[in-house]
Amino acid sequence: MDNLIEVSELRKSFGPLVAVDGVSLQIKRGEVLGFLGPNGAGKSTTMKMITGFIAPTGGSVRICGHDVASDPIAAKSRIGYLPEGAPAYGEMSVAGFLEFIADIRSLAGETRTRRIREVVEKIHLEQVLPQTIETLSKGFKRRVGLAQAILHDPEVLILDEPTDGLDPNQKHEVRTLIGEMAPHKAIIVSTHILEEVDALCTRTAIIARGRLLFTGTPAELEARSRYHNAVTLTVARVQAEAVAAGLGALPAVADVEAADVDAARRRLTVIPREGQPILELVQQTGRTSGWALEELYVESGHLDEVFRTITTTAGPAGEVTRT
Amino acid sequence: MSRMGTLFRREFRGYFATPVAYVFIVIFLFLTGLFTFYVGGFYERGQADLEPFFRYHPWLYMLLIPAISMRLWSEERKSGTLELLMTLPVSLFEAVLGKFLAAWAFTAIALVLTFPIWITANYLGNPDNTVIAAGYLGSLLMAGGFLAIGACISALTKNQVIAFVVSFVICFAFNLSGFPLVLDFFRGWAPQAIVDVIGSFSFLTHFTSIQKGVIDLRDLIYFTTLIAFWLYANMLAIDAKKSS
Numbered sequence: 120m121d122n123l124i125e126v127s128e129l130r131k132s133f134g135p136l137v138a139v140d141g142v143s144l145q146i147k148r149g150e151v152l153g154f155l156g157p158n159g160a161g162k163s164t165t166m167k168m169i170t171g172f173i174a175p176t177g178g179s180v181r182i183c184g185h186d187v188a189s190d191p192i193a194a195k196s197r198i199g200y201l202p203e204g205a206p207a208y209g210e211m212s213v214a215g216f217l218e219f220i221a222d223i224r225s226l227a228g229e230t231r232t233r234r235i236r237e238v239v240e241k242i243h244l245e246q247v248l249p250q251t252i253e254t255l256s257k258g259f260k261r262r263v264g265l266a267q268a269i270l271h272d273p274e275v276l277i278l279d280e281p282t283d284g285l286d287p288n289q290k291h292e293v294r295t296l297i298g299e300m301a302p303h304k305a306i307i308v309s310t311h312i313l314e315e316v317d318a319l320c321t322r323t324a325i326i327a328r329g330r331l332l333f334t335g336t337p338a339e340l341e342a343r344s345r346y347h348n349a350v351t352l353t354v355a356r357v358q359a360e361a362v363a364a365g366l367g368a369l370p371a372v373a374d375v376e377a378a379d380v381d382a383a384r385r386r387l388t389v390i391p392r393e394g395q396p397i398l399e400l401v402q403q404t405g406r407t408s409g410w411a412l413e414e415l416y417v418e419s420g421h422l423d424e425v426f427r428t429i430t431t432t433a434g435p436a437g438e439v440t441r442t
Numbered sequence: 443m444s445r446m447g448t449l450f451r452r453e454f455r456g457y458f459a460t461p462v463a464y465v466f467i468v469i470f471l472f473l474t475g476l477f478t479f480y481v482g483g484f485y486e487r488g489q490a491d492l493e494p495f496f497r498y499h500p501w502l503y504m505l506l507i508p509a510i511s512m513r514l515w516s517e518e519r520k521s522g523t524l525e526l527l528m529t530l531p532v533s534l535f536e537a538v539l540g541k542f543l544a545a546w547a548f549t550a551i552a553l554v555l556t557f558p559i560w561i562t563a564n565y566l567g568n569p570d571n572t573v574i575a576a577g578y579l580g581s582l583l584m585a586g587g588f589l590a591i592g593a594c595i596s597a598l599t600k601n602q603v604i605a606f607v608v609s610f611v612i613c614f615a616f617n618l619s620g621f622p623l624v625l626d627f628f629r630g631w632a633p634q635a636i637v638d639v640i641g642s643f644s645f646l647t648h649f650t651s652i653q654k655g656v657i658d659l660r661d662l663i664y665f666t667t668l669i670a671f672w673l674y675a676n677m678l679a680i681d682a683k684k685s686s
Contacts, residue, residue: 167525170529171528171529172525172528172529172684173684191531191533192531192532192533193531195529195530195531196531198529200526200529202522202525202526202529203522204522206521206522206523206525206526207523207526208452208456208521208523209521210456210459210460211452211456211459215455219448219452220530222444222445222448223445223448223449223530223531223532224530224531225444225445225531251459267526
């Protein structure tokens with residue numbers, strides 16, 4: 120079986136409001152799809168349909184070959200899902216909750232004990248096991264939600280903002296954990312933290328106003344940035360104007376942006392035309408003109424800028440005709 | 443079905459994880475005692491039976507059952523655990539039935555704990571214990587009916603207070619529909635058939651006949667279909683309200 124997750128032409132409308140409009144995705148084992156989009160773009164709604172919580176208005180979802188609509192139990196037993204906000208039964212203890220999930224996931228006997236122990240170790244829940252969930256901190260609640268999702272070692276993992284509300288250390292831990300599991304599973308992670316995409320995902324999908332606007336690798340996404348392959352350097356303030364003018368005059372350079380570093384130095388970002396590599400060109404020009412260029416480095420692209428461009432400019436015209 | 447058992451156990455233990463269970467049981471026992479001995483005139487009647495005990499059950503349930511049922515689904519919806527539950531490999535039917543049965547089992551425990559009243563009657567006289575058993579059966583069935591109504595209403599709202607009040611009103615209507623007050627109102631102008639239908643919807647009518655020791659198949663069918671109907675409506679309500 121090639122695609123563990125197969126989403127085709129998924130649609131959901133609430134009355135006149137179209138929340139998800141024709142989203143198609145295929146995700147193979149070993150892939151981590153970063154699902155990006157502004158708030159209210161339809162990320163959560165799409166995930167709720169993939170996991171079978173809400174029924175789509177149109178289209179279909181297959182999990183490991185099982186149709187979520189016609190064979191929900193088979194599909195759901197292959198999914199681990201962390202819903203938005205990591206809901207759990209507050210009055211239960213962490214241990215009791217995980218045992219409940221194990222039972223309902225039909226884990227029994229030795230497997231049940233082993234899986235609970237493994238997951239508790241992996242997510243570091245030992246110290247809170249007897250505590251009731253409502254008394255836990257936000258970070259621990261999120262971890263309990265994650266533990267619940269991976270308890271049955273599912274082939275498909277759907278995580279709705281798994282690092283939301285965590286501190287930087289916890290975020291790092293969760294990312295490491297997802298990275299470790301990635302080779303054996305098909306994973307969808309929704310987020311609006313762009314650094315996460317670079318750190319975690321093999322592929323990204325951007326959704327806005329219910330439509331899938333981009334799918335590709337994080338590198339492809341970065342390549343769309345006007346800063347892709349741009350060269351940033353630091354130069355003495357007295358030389359700054361001359362350097363900016365000199366580099367800006369090169370045919371391969373589209374623009375030069377300047378900003379202050381401190382009283383004595385300025386930072387210039389040289390933006391190439393059509394993303395072509397210009398590092399050598401900049402270095403050469405520097406040498407021949409006798410400029411003292413410091414801290415040269417190549418930018419891979421600004422994800423937040425690409426994200427903004429994609430999600431704010433695409434298709435208002437299409438929107439109008441649809442309603 | 444083992445998954446339903448798992449849900450049932452989780453839900454059932456949940457009652458005892460919070461003070462809800464203890465408060466409910468204490469108040470239920472206190473009120474049944476109060477009504478039986480002071481309002482119902484258990485001693486003054488000079489009869490060894492539990493009629494004054496059972497007589498007030500429809501009215502107690504009307505008030506107390508919605509307090510049990512109000513959190514069944516509205517809490518799941520409010521806290522977001524409904525999404526967790528419905529994405530686990532359980533069917534909606536298993537979830538609805540499992541939660542309902544847990545609540546029903548809990549009320550059964552409260553009912554069983556009224557046994558001192560039964561012992562009192564047996565100590566003081568020689569009551570017909572088969573009639574008393576029938577009374578308990580009828581009471582349990584009626585509690586199930588009220589619970590099924592409450593469960594369905596609870597699925598319609600995230601707000602437990604609304605769930606309580608609406609369930610209370612519907613339970614009240616189901617009680618009242620057998621009362622002369624209501625029936626006389628219809629008797630003036632509606633054909634007898636309609637009056638009979640309205641009367642036959644009443645919990646009171648069916649409970650009273652069971653409680654007298656007459657276990658009529660029609661009364662059993664009434665309560666089971668009523669429960670089935672409201673649980674089915676419960677499933678529809680969850681399906682319709684899930685996404686909001």
